[in-house]
Amino acid sequence: MRFAVTLLAPLALSLQVSAHGFIQWAKIDGKTYKGNGDGGDPSTTAIRPTKPYDVGPVVDVNDKQMSCGLSPVSNAALVADANAGSSVEVLWGGEGGTHWIHEVGPVMHYMAECTGVDDCTTFDASNAKWFKIDEQGLSGSKWPAMESLFNGQPVKFTIPENLKKGNYLLRSEVIALHRANVEGGAEFYPNCVQLKVGGSGTETPSKTVKFPGAYSATDPGILTPDIFNPGFTYSFPGGPLSSLVSSESSSSGSSSDDDSSSTSKAASSATAKASDATSTKKAASSTGKAATSTAAVAEPTTTKAASASTTNAAAASSSAAASTSTGRCKAKNTRRRAEKKRQADEALARRNKTARAHHNARMFGHKQSSAGPSRL
Structure with a gap:
């Protein structure tokens, strides 16, 4: 029995290591920064390594390791260059280049300015004030971002174009929800990239959150008892996207708030009119289709009736002829x-x-x- 335990222990450890993961690499504007994963050398990467031999999830939303993952060896020694508006790709996976193994749950990205230090290599993530810049969740019955990772493909997003330049932590987070039908079943996988952001942006986020603190164990996006039921809809935890992201989608490039508001209202009105026109067109199209459908139904019905009448007449004629023939006989x-x-x-x-x-x-x-x- 002791021999069996000796054999099973390394196997269990191997399964534990390969069962979860970390950021394998991050690509910013085409330049790739490789991670060192499970207890790797922090001197050669801009991605903070995770605790040696432990790439499992954080399971308690109040754990201090909710910021950048399970007890990193230390901060990474390098920083990755980025700009406001940079395109970012992040690939999660397991040890040895294996693919991510989960398929159910969202992928989200937060940023936090590294304040009071020269760069993020010495910044304590427990002091970070995070703002959400990206969230990718359920679409229909699938989780596209998670499935991309499962298939060995990165998730993609953009750094806000109006973000002021400075030093920032990028927090990439995968939440696995395959066991989240009960409280405490959600698995959190955070990992951080140290950035130096340039550009001409000047804006800062209006609201921020802390980790731990941003999530509750019973939040709708964390405790999901109906996740595998038909018609399930998902609500992201951690609050809405940052105002930096929201202002990008509504910005019209106007020089004043009034102009911006007017432009937004005009756009809204135009959108509403276009929607009404589209609805009218669809209604007309539906009416036309209904009429066509009615005609299509009526025509075969009339034809069938005529055909039935002809058949009955023929049958009656045949019966009369048979009767006459019988009489003659x-x-x-x-x-x-x-x-x-x-x-x-x-x-x-x-x-x-x-x-x-x-x-x-x-x-x-x-x-x-x-x-x-x-x-x-």
Whole structure:
């Protein structure tokens, strides 16, 4: 038994290591920064390594390791260059280049300015004030971002174009929800990249959150008892996207708030009119389709009715013809029977007549014989 335990222990450890993961690499504007994963050398990467031999999840939302993952060895020694508006790709996976193994749950990205230090290599993530810049969740019945990772493909997003330059931590987080139908079943996988952001942006986020603190164990996006039921809808935890992201989508490039508001209202009105026009067009199209459908139904129905009528008429005609034919046959047979009876009666009469003649002849001959010879 002791020998069996000795063999199973390394296997269990191997399964634990390969069962979860970390950021394998991050690509910013085409430049790739490799991670050192499970307890790797922090001196050669801008991605903070995770605790040696432990790439499992954080399971308690109040754990201090919710910021950048399970007890990093230390901060990474390098920083990755980025700009406001940079395109970012992040690939999560397991040890040895294996793919991510989970398929259910969201992928989100937060940023936090590294304040009070020269760069993020010495910044304590427990002091970070995070703002959410990206969230990718459920679409229909699938989780596209998670499935991309499962298939060995990165998730993609953009750093806000109006973000002021400075030093930032990028927090990439995968939440696995395959066991989140019960409280405490969600698995959190955070990992951080140290950035130096340039560009001409000047804005800062209006609201931020802390990790731990941003999530509750019973938040709708963390405790999901109906996750595998039809019609399930997902709500992201951690609050809405940052105002930096929201302002990008509504910005019109106007020079004043009033102009921006007017432009936004005009755009909203135009959108509403376009929507009404589209709805009217769709209604007309639906009416046309309904009319066409009615005509299409009516035409086959009329044809079927006419066909049925013709068939019935043909059947009636055939029945009448059959009846007439039957009557003729019966009359003909009657005539034949009458003719045969007449012929039989005549034959019988002839036989009777012949028999009487023979009888009379025999009787006349007998009388002559009894009277004796004729006297002359």
